[in-house]
Amino acid sequence: MKVIVYSSEQCPWCDKVKDFLKENKIEFEVKDVGKDTKAREEMIEKTGQMGVPVTDIDGEIVVGFNIPLLKHHLKIK
Secondary structure (H helix, E strand, C coil), rough: CCEEECCCCCCCCHHHHHHHHHHHCCCCCCECCCHHHHHHHHHHHCCCCCCEEEEECCCCCECCHHHHHHHHHHHCC
């Protein structure tokens, strides 16, 4: 399973997503859209939006800190 979290430094909801993934022992890659122009363009292309956090779970996109949707795509009960 490939998990990417698009986030920015000053985003408390991004931290919540990353903490949730760590608590559930899910490995993930972080792309900082505040510093990385290429990552920002990639996120906008995938989602059509500029807000973070955005989590890409094997191509399934979760916008925001949406626990039920994260659990669904990560297959966590």
